[in-house]
Amino acid sequence: MIDKTFATALEAVADIGNGASVMIGGFGTAGMPDQLIDALIARGVGDLTIINNNAGNGEAGVAALIKAGRVRKIICSFPRQSDSHHFDAAYRAGTIELELVPQGNLAARIHAGGAGLGAIFTPTGFGTLLAQGKETRHIDGRDYVLEYPIKADFALIKAQRGDRWGNLVYRKTARNFGPIMAMAARCTIAQVAQIVDLGVLDPEAVVTPGIFVQRVVQVERAQSPAVAA
């Protein structure tokens, strides 16, 4: 019997090691898998490469991971916010490397990683600082920049409900990067508010098919906190 469920977040992240690349879902705190991140911090591993839209808000989640000094590099679109003080301090101290990617390119590169594409040509960023030194091509009247896929060892995502085969549904705008990160990591770990029996999730409405998910852990549901813009 295939059962991808894990009893605790700590067990679900037990094999994430030093130097791992880890995608973390969420847009600000909506969809951020806070309890998986807490478990990762508790494990004590460092030298991580983190892929996330932001670089932490306030004190919890990605911000706490950065504050704890566990992140060597972050790939994100929008690091600087009014409550990104832990990232700001690490960046100014030179202890964290930043790869800044336009948000749609971040999504497209992650999707490409999950979809097995070798690269993509994107119009976003053409002629800007973020495309400097990159190969370009003129296709059918428009200019494009060559960008490479992003893959990771692990993806930590948050969903609303999941089953033991790894099928997932999300909640409102907490969906954001979850479905594409699930595709692009060697091992995807989903924290869900509820594990349900097989067949309970409407097959017409499953958002992430279980083939993209390796581990599911049910956690106490905490409402995402508000963040400063």
Add this chain to the structure above:
Amino acid sequence: MNRLTRDQMAERVARDIPEGAYVNLGIGLPTKVADYLPIDRDVFLQSENGLLGMGPAPTPGDEDWELINAGKQAVTLLSGGCFFHHADSFAMMRGGHLDICVLGAFQVSVNGDLANWHTGEPGAIPAVGGAMDLAIGARQTLVMMELLTRQGDSKLVETCTYPLTGLGCVSRVYTDLAVFDVGPAGAAVVEMTPGLSIDELRRLTGLPLDAAV
């Protein structure tokens, strides 16, 4: 000098958004445009973080922090609205499905180049978010900004000095003093606040402006 308030600017932009348009309102000033869309006009507001059919802010106490907009403010979903993931959200932009986006700006050039993501100052931490995708993705990119900086420099310029967000992507600029069309033919004045002359606008901007035909 008569200047439009930020609310009046938002009201002015809202007048140009037609029924049935799929629209993304950038964070900051453009968010205000939503307040001036008449309720009898069906406009589909898209938010980059994965919703279409975005409604107004909830009443205080009813916030759901998993239902937010790109500025991470709590919003609501209209009946008929839906959610989707980030690859779909940015396909809506890049794929040309979005009719209009309204963005703020540091500078816009007369040929429609946009600078709105980075001041380029040493020590500034850059953040781009969805600005570059929106700028080049929507069929029409509209900018909303005060025409002059606090120092009195025009933000409508011959050539942007700030790092660019997108090349030749802006078609119209709404400011507190005038509305401009920009593009390959250069900048032209669409309308001015009462009492302002085109000569005065030329003096303020330092640009050889003409009235739009």
